[in-house]
Amino acid sequence: MDQFALDAIKAWNQRPRPQYRLIEVTPINPSIGAVIGGVDLAREVSRELFAEINSALVEHHVIVFRDQKLSNEDHKAFGRLFGELHCHPLKARRDTEILVVAADETSKNVAGEGWHTDVTFEERPPMGSILYMTEVPLDGGGATMFLNSHLAYETLSPAMKRLLEELTAVHSARKPFGSGYLGNLMKEPPGGWPEAEHPIVTRHPVSGRKLLYVNDGMTDRIPRLAPHESDALLDMLFRHCATMQELHCRVHWEPGTVTFWDNRSTQHHAVWDYYPARRYGQRVSIIGDRPGRV
Numbered sequence: 001m002d003q004f005a006l007d008a009i010k011a012w013n014q015r016p017r018p019q020y021r022l023i024e025v026t027p028i029n030p031s032i033g034a035v036i037g038g039v040d041l042a043r044e045v046s047r048e049l050f051a052e053i054n055s056a057l058v059e060h061h062v063i064v065f066r067d068q069k070l071s072n073e074d075h076k077a078f079g080r081l082f083g084e085l086h087c088h089p090l091k092a093r094r095d096t097e098i099l100v101v102a103a104d105e106t107s108k109n110v111a112g113e114g115w116h117t118d119v120t121f122e123e124r125p126p127m128g129s130i131l132y133m134t135e136v137p138l139d140g141g142g143a144t145m146f147l148n149s150h151l152a153y154e155t156l157s158p159a160m161k162r163l164l165e166e167l168t169a170v171h172s173a174r175k176p177f178g179s180g181y182l183g184n185l186m187k188e189p190p191g192g193w194p195e196a197e198h199p200i201v202t203r204h205p206v207s208g209r210k211l212l213y214v215n216d217g218m219t220d221r222i223p224r225l226a227p228h229e230s231d232a233l234l235d236m237l238f239r240h241c242a243t244m245q246e247l248h249c250r251v252h253w254e255p256g257t258v259t260f261w262d263n264r265s266t267q268h269h270a271v272w273d274y275y276p277a278r279r280y281g282q283r284v285s286i287i288g289d290r291p292g293r294v
Contacts, residue, residue, distance in 0.1 A: 001246070002157075004155060004156065004157050004158075005155035005244070005246070008151065008154035008155045009031070009151065009154075009155065009246055011154075012030075012031065012150075012151055012154060013030040013031065017059065018055050018056075018059055020052050020055070020056070021048075021052070022038065022048060022049050022052050023036050023037065023038050023039055023049070023052050023053065023056065024036065024037035024038045025037075025056050025060070027060065028060075028062075028064075028249045028250075028251075029249050031148050031151055031246060031247060031248075031249070032060065032061050032062055032146055032147065032148040032151075032247070032248070032249045032266070033060055033061070033062040033063075033064070033146060033249035033251065034056060034059075034060035034062070034063050034064070035063075035064045035065075035066065036053070036056060036063050036064065036065050037066075039053070039065055040068070041065060041068050041070060041074065041078050041258060042068065042069060042070055042071070042074045045078065045081060050081055054082070054206075057128065057260060057262050058204070058206045058207050058262065058265075061146070061148055061150075061261065061262045061265050061266050062146045062249065062251065062259065062260070062261045062262070062266060063259070063260050063261075064251055064257060064258070064259050064260075065257070065258040065259075065260075066254065066256065066257055067256050068132065068256050068257070068258045069256060070132055070258070072095065072098060072282075075098070075130070075132055075282065075284055076097055076098070076284055078130065079097075079130050079284040079285070079286055080286075082127065082128060082286045083127060083286040083287055083288070084286065084287045085097040085284055085285065085286060085287070086119070086126045086284075086285040086286060086287045088119065088285075097284055098282050098283070098284055099282065099283045099284070099285070100280075100281075100282050100283075101131060101270075101279075101280075101281045101282060101283055102278075102279065102280045102281070103272065103274075103275075103278070103279050104276065104277075104278040104279075105275070105276030105277075105278075107275070109272075110270055110272045110279075111270065112144070112268060112269065112270035113269070113270055113271075113272050114176075114216060114217050114269060115145075115147070115215060115216045115217060115238070115241060115242050115267050115268070115269045116176065116215045116216065116217025116218055116267060116268070116269075117149075117213075117215040117217070117218070117263055117266065117267050117268075118263050118285060119218075119285070120171040120196070120198065120213075120215060120218045120219070121171040121172050121173040121193070121194045121195055121196050121218055122194065122196055123196045123290055124287055124288055124289060124290050125196075125263060125288055125291070126263045126285035126286055126287060126288055127262070127263055127264055127286050127287065127288030127289070128260060128261060128262050128263050128264070128285065128286050128288070129260070129261055129263055129283055129284070129285040129286075130258060130259070130260045130283065130284050130285070130286075131144075131258070131259050131260075131261075131281050131282070131283040132257075132258045132281055132282055132283070133253045133254075133255065133256075133257045133258075133259075133279075133280070133281035134255055134256070134280055134281060134282075135255060135278060135279060135280035135281075136253045136254060136255060136279055137274035137277035137278070137279055138277065139274070139277065140274070141271070141273040141274030141277070142253055142270075142271065142272075142273070142274045142277075142279045143250045143251060143252045143253065143271050143273075144250070144251045144253070144259070144268055144269070144270050144271065145248055145249070145250050145251075145268060145269040145270075145271060146248065146249050146250075146251065146261060146266050146267070146268045146269075147241055147242075147247040147248050147266060147267045147268075148247050148248075148265065148266065149211040149212050149213065149241075149265045149266055149267060150204070150209050150210070150211045150212075150265055151246070151247050152211070152212040152237075152240065152241050152244070152247055153201060153210050153211050153212040154210075155240075155244065155246075155247070156212075156240070161201070164200045164201050164212070165199075165200075165201045165294055167199075167200045167222055167224055167225070168197050168198060168199050168200060168222070168223065168224070169197070169198060169200050169213075169214050169219050169220070169221065169222050169223075169234070170195055170196070170197050170219075170220050170221050170222075170223055171195065171196050171197075171198060171215075171218045171219050171220060172193050172194075172195045172218065172220040173193045173194045173195070173218070174188070174193040174195075174220065175217060175218050175219075175220055176217050176218055177193075178193060195220070197223070198213055198290075198291045199213060199291055199292070199293045199294065200212070200213060200214055200222070201213065201294050202291040202292055202293065202294060203292065203294055204264055204265055205264065205289055205292075207265075209265075210294055211264070211265050212237065212241070213291055214234060214237050214238070215238075215241075215267050216238040216241075216242070219234060221234075222234065241267060242269075250271075253279075253281075263285070263288065264288060264291075
């Protein structure tokens with residue numbers, strides 16, 4: 001690891017942490033992720049409890065609640081505490097606010113198999129997603145990997161940071177749904193694939209911290225660069241995020257686990273290492289703000 005990264009990780013891990021009164025917070029590692037105890041998400045969440053959960057989300061980026069039992073309405077009600085629920089623009093379903101995440105022996109691919117941030121091809125991508133897992137492989141497997149996009153930015157060199165802060169990137173639905181990790185899942189919609197252009201470096205709207213806002217699943221090109229320059233720079237950033245393990249944590253699922261990730265400051269990767277076993281859950285997402293320039 002180079003000195004830029006060492007210095008950034010040291011500073012990150014030594015920063016002051018919030019204190020909590022109503023919840024128990026156990027970090028998964030110093031960089032990202034925490035398990036939250038003392039909360040039943042099926043019960044009414046007070047303003048003070050909401051404030052502590054939201055603080056833990058912003059601080060740890062991924063928060064995990066064990067031993068939960070939620071109805072669809074419980075699940076949606078918890079999500080609505082954080083804003084209006086998101087409806088995926090390219091996935092039709094019976095309940096437009098709940099996205100089923102399932103795989104079994106008939107699956108050709110699984111949702112989230114590849115590093116990505118959810119639905120960044122929209123002008124206002126989700127601020128977060130809440131996945132409730134009810135069935136997991138009996139013999140293990142099926143973990144989800146997460147990475148800290150703040151640290152992905154902080155571990156770059158000062159010269160690279162300055163370059164990236166001047167650039168934007170186009171995020172396209174073509175990558176995951178037309179040619180990417182989901183494997184030509186659908187034909188191009190009438191009117192073309194949805195796309196949005198976002199800054200490569202943005203700030204978290206709550207913490208104000210800078211973060212790297214590109215992902216291999218959906219970021220297609222940097223319009224101000226020549227195509228070969230864009231490909232080279234994006235490939236470097238994707239490798240930086242995927243291979244630097246100091247940015248990562250793994251969430252291991254159990255029945256009744258709820259994981260809430262801050263979609264503004266993370267990427268995630270569902271590990272499909274359990275075929276042909278079955279894994280079943282459902283997700284709600286919350287509409288966010290448009291990423292702004294630093």
